[in-house]
Amino acid sequence: MADIMKVAIFVLVCSICKINAYMPKFHRGRPKGGMLGTPNVKSNHALPPDMWVTQRLDHFNDADTTTWQQRYFVNDTFYKKGGPVFVMIGGEGTADPIWMVEGAWIDYAQKFNAFCLQLEHRYYGKSHPTIDMGTGNLIFLNSEQALADLAYFITYAKQKFGLEKNKLITFGGSYPGSLSAWFRLKYPHLVDGAVASSAPIRAVLNFYEYLGVVTNSLATTGPNCNKNVAAATEDLGSKLQTDTGRNTLKTMFSMCDDLDPSSPDYQLDVANLISNIAGNFEGVVQYNKDNRAFEGAIATNITVDTLCGVMNDESVGAPLDRYAKVNKMILDAYSEKCLDFKYRAMIEDLQKTAWNSSAGEGGRQWTYQTCTEFAFFQSSDLSNKTQPFGSFFPLNFSVQQCIDIFGSKFNRDLIQAGINRTNTNYGGENLKVTKVAFPNGSIDPWHALGIIDNSVAGSTAIFIDGTAHCANMYPSLDSDPAELTKARQVITGLISSWISS
Numbered sequence: 001m002a003d004i005m006k007v008a009i010f011v012l013v014c015s016i017c018k019i020n021a022y023m024p025k026f027h028r029g030r031p032k033g034g035m036l037g038t039p040n041v042k043s044n045h046a047l048p049p050d051m052w053v054t055q056r057l058d059h060f061n062d063a064d065t066t067t068w069q070q071r072y073f074v075n076d077t078f079y080k081k082g083g084p085v086f087v088m089i090g091g092e093g094t095a096d097p098i099w100m101v102e103g104a105w106i107d108y109a110q111k112f113n114a115f116c117l118q119l120e121h122r123y124y125g126k127s128h129p130t131i132d133m134g135t136g137n138l139i140f141l142n143s144e145q146a147l148a149d150l151a152y153f154i155t156y157a158k159q160k161f162g163l164e165k166n167k168l169i170t171f172g173g174s175y176p177g178s179l180s181a182w183f184r185l186k187y188p189h190l191v192d193g194a195v196a197s198s199a200p201i202r203a204v205l206n207f208y209e210y211l212g213v214v215t216n217s218l219a220t221t222g223p224n225c226n227k228n229v230a231a232a233t234e235d236l237g238s239k240l241q242t243d244t245g246r247n248t249l250k251t252m253f254s255m256c257d258d259l260d261p262s263s264p265d266y267q268l269d270v271a272n273l274i275s276n277i278a279g280n281f282e283g284v285v286q287y288n289k290d291n292r293a294f295e296g297a298i299a300t301n302i303t304v305d306t307l308c309g310v311m312n313d314e315s316v317g318a319p320l321d322r323y324a325k326v327n328k329m330i331l332d333a334y335s336e337k338c339l340d341f342k343y344r345a346m347i348e349d350l351q352k353t354a355w356n357s358s359a360g361e362g363g364r365q366w367t368y369q370t371c372t373e374f375a376f377f378q379s380s381d382l383s384n385k386t387q388p389f390g391s392f393f394p395l396n397f398s399v400q401q402c403i404d405i406f407g408s409k410f411n412r413d414l415i416q417a418g419i420n421r422t423n424t425n426y427g428g429e430n431l432k433v434t435k436v437a438f439p440n441g442s443i444d445p446w447h448a449l450g451i452i453d454n455s456v457a458g459s460t461a462i463f464i465d466g467t468a469h470c471a472n473m474y475p476s477l478d479s480d481p482a483e484l485t486k487a488r489q490v491i492t493g494l495i496s497s498w499i500s501s
């Protein structure tokens with residue numbers, strides 16, 4: 001049953017990506033499907049059915065009584081009377097019921113006899129508060145409304161399932177990791193402890209540090225990988241200057257279209273092209289070896305070692321040939337015939353407002369949240385040439401997308417004001433919160449915006465050397481690094497102390 005569903009999902013996702021691949025595989029640090037991937041396991045368990053809760057559209061306007069239906073899942077198999085309630089917080093993609101039967105939190109649930117719930121985030125998956133994703137309708141898409149959804153859902157579910165007196169722990173990875181910490185901050189009477197995995201808790205306009213961590217991660221394989229990427233970038237930059245060079249690049253990188261310097265979009269096309277090529281490395285680093293698969297389990301065998309193995313392989317040719325080979329490897333893994341880089345086509349995809357449009361899997365919604373609340377723009381602006389991907393996709397490139405997708409109002413000032421508001425509202429890295437565990441991985445580019453030491457009194461930073469984004473959430477394997485196993489044990493100890501105090 002689960003396998004049939006996974007095949008169905010796989011076919012669906014892939015039919016979308018074949019019809020239309022203008023949306024990069026990796027956009028704003030987010031792979032299609034969302035930042036927390038699907039556990040990379042073949043599950044024999046039947047998946048629980050969709051359940052629905054009625055929610056207010058606007059939790060902050062008592063005069064607006066409009067409601068909508070939000071999806072959630074239940075697994076009560078492990079529950080024994082008096083056990084805790086565990087809530088997995090949904091994020092910037094469809095909530096996947098496989099998390100109800102697999103993952104580290106399910107192991108904890110078994111150990112602690114917990115009642116498990118997962119709530120899908122508003123505007124993602126099947127949780128549609130408005131008729132479409134028109135820009136005017138997206139004003140109800142933000143983290144504060146999502147936290148209020150969670151508060152009303154928890155109150156409702158505790159009553160419905162007779163769990164009023166039970167302790168409650170929230171779980172989340174990546175953006176939902178931040179929600180997990182922020183929920184404990186805003187609604188401490190509803191939650192007794194929180195696990196906030198790889199949580200970017202500080203909003204920031206120019207997240208140039210991201211490529212810095214990617215660079216450091218590539219450097220773990222030795223100094224040559226970054227050197228060869230830098231050499232490839234330099235060659236690429238000079239080939240862009242001539243017609244012959246541009247034609248060579250088109251063939252080498254299997255581009256779908258010609259690079260046309262007379263087009264008014266030429267600079268944006270180049271920025272998009274190079275940001276997509278760098279995205280090959282970003283996506284692999286962000287999810288290196290972490291027992292996870294997104295988009296139907298493709299490309300999980302491509303690791304940092306694979307990429308750097310190719311970049312350092314002189315038998316392939318010059319560094320630019322090796323860079324092109326990496327690109328081909330990723331295109332093949334996703335069954336894409338050619339590399340799309342047309343900026344306008346990508347923007348048109350992201351402008352579509354129907355729930356069933358290709359960017360409706362979450363690309364448009366997450367872009368809106370980055371343009372209004374968090375930014376996290378992964379630019380190539382790292383100073384002093386300390387990353388090897390060139391300076392082709394500056395901050396301005398990300399800001400321009402907000403304007404082109406949502407309208408001229410969504411300019412840099414609006415984005416910066418949103419960031420200020422987010423950090424004022426939650427505290428940024430000065431977040432004052434207790435009983436929250438913040439696991440992060442040393443090679444995860446997002447850890448640069450996480451809690452980086454035990455400076456948050458009453459909460460616990462858990463540093464996992466050598467792992468990537470949200471690694472501690474996926475099912476454990478015998479082959480897991482000792483650090484990861486230890487992190488899971490620390491989390492178990494914390495949960496035990498939160499539910500017994």
Ligand SMILES: *[C@@H]1O[C@H](CO)[C@@H](O)[C@H](O)[C@H]1NC(C)=O
Binds near residue numbers: 046047048100101102
């Ligand atoms: C809960 O998860 C366990 C472990 O995967 C599974 O055996 C069980 O069928 C699940 N229960 C429900 C109601 O989904």
Ligand SMILES: *[C@@H]1O[C@H](CO)[C@@H](O)[C@H](O)[C@H]1NC(C)=O
Binds near residue numbers: 301302306
């Ligand atoms: C990854 O696995 C696929 C399918 O099994 C295989 O075709 C591909 O060559 C593998 N790639 C690498 C880099 O090992």
Ligand SMILES: *[C@@H]1O[C@H](CO)[C@@H](O)[C@H](O)[C@H]1NC(C)=O
Binds near residue numbers: 354356357
């Ligand atoms: C999307 O939904 C609309 C209206 O519900 C329908 O007319 C259209 O055919 C659907 N498009 C796709 C690609 O499924």
Ligand SMILES: *[C@@H]1O[C@H](CO)[C@@H](O)[C@H](O)[C@H]1NC(C)=O
Binds near residue numbers: 384
């Ligand atoms: C630039 O990087 C080099 C080598 O890493 C370092 O020696 C130099 O001080 C840096 N310059 C600035 C302005 O940061």
Ligand SMILES: *[C@@H]1O[C@H](CO)[C@@H](O)[C@H](O)[C@H]1NC(C)=O
Binds near residue numbers: 400
């Ligand atoms: C980005 O730079 C281009 C070219 O310099 C300029 O035309 C455009 O207005 C800039 N966009 C933003 C949002 O600053």
Ligand SMILES: *[C@@H]1O[C@H](CO)[C@@H](O)[C@H](O)[C@H]1NC(C)=O
Binds near residue numbers: 414
């Ligand atoms: C955001 O905050 C910074 C300082 O924290 C301030 O200098 C800036 O003017 C603010 N920007 C906006 C648009 O609110």
Ligand SMILES: CC(=O)N[C@H]1CO[C@H](CO)[C@@H](O)[C@@H]1O
Binds near residue numbers: 439442452453460
């Ligand atoms: C909370 C946490 O684990 N922080 C770690 C994140 O990564 C940095 C750098 O690798 C560590 O220094 C932090 O301790």
